[in-house]
Amino acid sequence: MIKNYLKIAWRNLIKNKVHSFINIAGLSVGMAVVMLISLWIWDELSYNKYFTNYDRLVQVWQHQTFNGNVGSQTAMPIPLGLKLRESYKSDFKYVTLSTWTMEHIITYGDKKITRLGNYVQAELPGMLTLKMVKGTRDGLKDPSSIMINASLAKTLFGAADPIDKTLKIDNQWVVKVTGVYEDMPNNTQFKDVTFFAPWDLYMASMPWLKNAATRWGSNSWQIFAQLAPNADWQKVSAKIKDIKLINIAAQGDKLGADFKPVVFLHPMYKWHLYSEFKNGINTGGSIQFVWMFGIIGVFVLLLACINFMNLSTARSEKRAKEVGIRKAIGSQRVQLIWQFFMESMLIVAFAFILSIVLVMLALPWFNSVADKKMGILWSNPWFWLLGLLFSLVSGIIAGSYPALYLSSFKPIKVLKGTFKVGRLAAIPRKVLVVLQFTVSVTLIIGTIIVFRQIQFAKNRPIGYNRDGLIYVFEKTTDIHNHYAAFRDEIIKSGAALQTSESDSPVTGVWNNTSGFDWRGKPPGMLDDFAVVGITDDFGKTVGWQFKEGRDFSKALLTDSSGIIINEAAAKFMNFKSPIGEIITSNGRQYRVIGIIKDMLMSSPYxxxxxxxxxxxxxxxxxxxxxxxxxxxxHESLEKIAAIYQKYAPAVPFDYKFADEEYSKKFDEETRIGKLSSFFAFLAIFISCLGLFGMATFMAEQRVKEIGVRKVLGASVFNLWRLLSTDFVILVIISFVIASPVAYYFMNGWLQGYTYRSEISWWIFGVSAAGAIVITLATVSFQAIKAALANPVKSLRSE
Incomplete structure (x- = not known):
């Protein structure tokens, strides 16, 4: 029986090639989209699961209250980590301090390379259950050791055994390789870390850290922990919440206590998808994109299934006699249902195979846009099980309406020739077309709004000149110790107009300080300023713009106590005439000598x-x-590199363009925009396939009507309008439904940005016009072809 079903299904597939192509193409694209999105969601949901202790690892965070607003951060003081290790041993198996992941120079013989790494306490490799290629996870117990990943080991040593080889970090500290660990996957929090160095080495090599080790108000490090076997992270959070407030008050730091710090734990399974806090409440984070793309995937597949149902029911009259004859000779309705489901499953099987091919072709591009390293999970049984289940569900959804509808035809009416589908039978098809284009138009509107928000932020005045501006992180003091000579030489070479030093790059602020006082400061007001230490040529180098006052001058010794503020600072301190005002910090007075226009150094949003x-x-x-x-x-960089190497021969010349680093601030939104536009394009493509098939069927169905109209004098334009109007009306209805839906969701998305664009009316106008143009372009081929046909041929049988 099944063999017979398959044989008939195959014959119908071959007989109706255009119909079959549209169904297979639409379904395969829909299934490919779902497969790509599923791989992306799998990657997101499996973030950090590489670590065996995934469900027991936590990071220590804190809430701080600033003038009524609660902010959340991961920057923590050193003594907090030490206190947790000593006083809460029953709650934590391990507690480790860590620096931030930063670039460092790694030297081996003549090789000098820059790599990202952390200084950590010795337990962290064991907490992370690093998969060791050589050595053990206990390698950092030696304060002169280093653990490196397999890629760094290969770069430095090739095929040689790295263990006990000697390296140098930042041209200062000699360390011995005690372990080589497997590169961590791209979907882990520590994916960029190529080495771990001992925390004790870090503390011993920088004298100022001895003071920081006792200061509860110095928030500059990370703290990771592994919970004890029976500990609950929420209960431990409640137990330690006041630990910093108590100790910072005992230390006499009134300002730090005024921020009302609340310490809490954030479990690893929430790090990636649930790390967004607003006013002290966890509001989610990247999980919103998992839901968004998951819903898009479901709807795109639904569009493909709608095509199948529409085209199958549209061709019902051609299958009516077949159904009538089958029923007349004894076929049961259930057998006909199985026949139509078998046809559906055969189409889905071909579509599934084609979808895998499409995924293989699209995956490299998809990975580059999504910043992933995903692959098809060939060896994972879940992939095949879910793929088969997914195909089965798709086949049932796509074939359900045709199977139940076509099998219900009455054989007497069909064989007498009195069976007609009628106007009401077209209503479900029209509803499904409206649903298709509602989804497509919603995606189009959403994509336009995303890209408009990105462009809105990119067009925001930044307050300095990025053209031709580069910066280099000083990983050693070599250049600083010869800065005057270095500066003079690169300017004389013509490679540079200006140069300067600062403790933060122009595209970020690394230092924030509180405790300032000024005339008119309200009692009890908490202050928090971004503070940037610079040399006197900084403004000329970056091209900042003055609103009032002047720049720093080498000729004026009094400028050592001068200060330049931005417009935001003048507004925050409520200065009407800031020039000459005195600002006090830690007993030292600074005089305001200039006000610059706001420089956009942090988030553009x-x-x-x-x-x-x-x-x-x-x-x-x-x-x-x-x-x-x-x-x-290129020539300027070559000259600068040569001079740089002259004064710092052991340091690689690693530079960054300011405009490229600024552009990276838009990476996440750009990825969302590109993926949204990709899915919107595919949704439109699938919908247009359906429209093309429907237009083909309608042209065939009305061929005699068109012939009569032509004989009576109808023009090609009139006939084209006749065949196109119905589809345009359906698209307009789709637009009316899609507009408020898109506005609701996209307005909610924009509320997440303080600096955001408005949703203008023209976005909806452009989307509507685009949808109508696409619709007309799709159906016009068949409409014009039918209008140009010779009426003699269509009417000859009458």
Missing amino acids: EPVKQTFFYLDKNPVGVISIKMGPKSSP
Whole structure:
């Protein structure tokens, strides 16, 4: 019986090639989209599951209250980590301190490379259950050791055994390789970490850290922990919530206590998808994109299934006699239902095979856009099980309406020739077409709004000039110790117009400080300023713009106590005439000598923070260089590199373009926009396939009507309008439904940005016009072809 079903299904497939192609193409694209999205969701939901202790690992966070607003952060003080280790042993198996993941110079013989790494306490590799290639996870117990990943080991040593080889970190600290661990996957929090170095080495090598080790108000490090076997993270959070407040108050830090710090634990399974906090409440995070793309995938597949149902029911009259004859000779309705489901399953089987091919072709591009390293899970039994289940469900959904509808035809009416589908039979098809284009138009509107928000933020004034501006992170003091000579030489070479040093790059602020006082400051007001230490040529290098006052001058010794503020700072301090005002910090007075326009150094979607710029004799951190216009960037960089290597021969010349680093701030939104546009295009493609098939069927169904109209004098334009009007009306109805839906969801998405664009009326107008143009372009081929046909041929049988 099944063999017979398959044989008939195959014959119907071959007989109706266009119909079959549209169904298979639409379903395969829909299934490919769902497969890509499923791989992406799998990757997101399995984030950090590489670590065996995934469900027991936590990171220590804190809430701080600033003038009524609660902020949440991961930057923590050193003594908090030490206190948790000593006093809460029953709650934690391990507690480890860590620096942030930063670039460091790794030297082996003549090889000098820059890699990302952390200084951590010795237990972290064991907590993370690193998969060791060589050595053990206990390698960091030696304060002169280092653990490196397999890629770094191969780069430095090739095929040689790395264990006990000697390296140098930042040209200062000699360490011995005690372990090589497997590269961590791309979907882990530590994917970029190529080495771990001992925390004790970090503490011993920097004298100022001894003071920080006792200061509860110095928030500059990370704390990770592994819970004890029977500990619950929520109960432990409640137990330790006041630990910082108590100790910071005991230390006499009134300002720190005024921020009302609340310590809490954030479990690893929430790090990636649930790390967004607003006013002290966890509001989610990247999980919203998992839901969004999951819903898009379901709807795109639904569009493909709608095509199948529409085309199958539209061709019902052609299958009516077949159904009538089958019933007349004894076929039961259940047998006909099985026949139509078998046809559906055969189409789905071909579509599934084609969808895998499409996924293989699209995956490299999809990975680059989504910033992933995903692959098809060939060896995972769940992939095949879910793939088969997914195909089965798709086949049932796609074939259910045709099977139940076509099998219900009455054989007497069909064989007498009195059976007609009628007007009401077309209503379900029209409803499904409206649903298709509602989804498509919603995606189009959403995509336009996403890209408009990105462009809106990109067009925001940044307050400085990025053209030809590069910066280099100072990983050693080599350049700083010869800064004057280095500066003079690169300017004389013509490679640079200006250069300066600062303790933060122009595309970020690394230091925030509180405790300032000024005339008119309200009693009890908490302050928090971004603070940037610079040399006197910083403004000329980055091209900041003055609103009032002047720049720093080498000729004025009094500028050592001068300060330049931005517009946001003047507004925050409520200064009407800031020039000459005195600002006090830790007993030292600073005089405001200039006000600059707000420089957009942090997030382009948030307000510019109040910022102070002051002269610092030792702002080791960043060298900013404004390249000269007389040479090409390539030539200028070659000259700068040669001079740089002259003064820092052991340091790689690793530079960053300010405009490229600024563009990275839009990466997440750009990825969302590109993926949304990709899915919107495929949704439109699938919908248009359905329209094309429907237009083909309607042209065939009305061929005699068209012939009569032509004989009576109807023009090609009139006939084209006749066949196209119904589809345009359906698309307009879709637009009317899609507009409020898109507005509701996209307006909610925009509310997540402080600096955001408005949803303009023209977005909906463009979307409607685009949908109508696409519809007309799709159906016009068949409409015009039918209008141009010779009426003699269509009417000859009459």
